[in-house]
């Protein structure tokens with residue numbers, strides 16, 4: 001600011017006398033700057049600030065430096081990965097060692113008692129009656145513990161409860177130190193073995209993609225009575241868990257397709273009424289040939305209802321949308337063309353997938369492609385498969401020859417891991433300037 005004569009006005013001449021004694025800094029926003037004199041006066045005093053005499057405002061600035069609890073802890077992390085909790089395996093990978101997958105998704109059968117219209121397994125040669133035999137399954141569970149697998153999900157391919165050995169496999173897994181879980185349509189869940197499930201499984205997820213009888217018939221192509229039956233079973237499990245103090249998490253998963261956009265809020269409300277811990281809503285995974293015909297651009301139409309559903313979350317009930325995957329197709333022009341955010345798939349040694357006939361593959365989308373078949377647990381020990389040359393030659397084949405932009409469908413199971421591992425392998429410059 002200039003005087004009439006052109007000389008500069010001093011800053012002190014423009015402020016009130018009280019401030020003049022302690023000018024400090026002024027903010028452009030006009031927000032009051034912390035009163036440092038007050039800080040000095042209360043140094044070492046950690047008691048909460050007291051209201052100023054005759055006023056609501058505190059005379060002492062906020063000195064709280066602990067957690068604010070404004071950012072809620074994410075309870076399940078459905079829309080991401082947990083690799084940072086397994087850095088020992090990452091280090092083994094960086095050293096070029098052979099190591100067991102942290103997690104395996106595996107089918108126990110190759111057939112199902114429902115015919116959900118979004119089912120990925122139908123493009124992978126479902127075969128009635130095909131399943132992993134009891135003896136091979138139990139041997140596999142023991143081998144998994146021995147080789148160092150940390151968790152197994154009975155997920156994918158056919159319905160797991162159609163394999164009668166599923167319950168004994170869960171009991172055995174706990175004794176050999178492998179966390180176990182199951183995704184099921186729930187209709188054939190043997191309630192006589194409910195205690196074994198709740199006691200030994202870390203979580204059970206019900207594949208339910210509708211919130212009304214009519215929607216259930218439409219999406220799962222199953223009888224309306226089955227919708228009632230499923231709700232009864234879930235309610236019974238929730239009650240048993242409470243009564244006996246089991247830790248098993250119980251949840252619902254909705255696979256989002258345009259045919260069930262009208263069911264989003266109905267199912268979110270149903271989950272709360274059933275007393276489950278969560279509802280997760282995920283994208284429908286299509287094959288690399290687009291055989292299920294999913295038009296990802298339509299997901300934008302569901303956005304408002306998805307947000308309303310998430311708003312139904314409470315302290316005890318989480319509704320979470322896998323936005324990263326649902327938005328993937330629309331995220332960038334590159335993604336729309338199927339281009340991924342990494343060039344090489346590094347994730348398969350950490351997360352493996354097994355077909356319901358015992359075939360071991362690096363990933364579910366490659367089921368049935370003999371070039372990537374690593375072995376079969378009905379004929380071989382899983383320990384030998386993981387430590388053998390063939391297993392690692394297939395991983396190398398993927399790293400070297402698979403073009404993830406062309407050979408893979410959007411949003412496969414290893415996608416989150418691949419982004420993390422790609423970044424690790426391709427650091428930016430100046431990494432020490434964190």
Ligand code: SF4
Nearest residue numbers: 345363365408412414
């Ligand atoms: S990126 Fe491709 S190869 Fe890797 S896991 Fe996904 S589908 Fe399989």
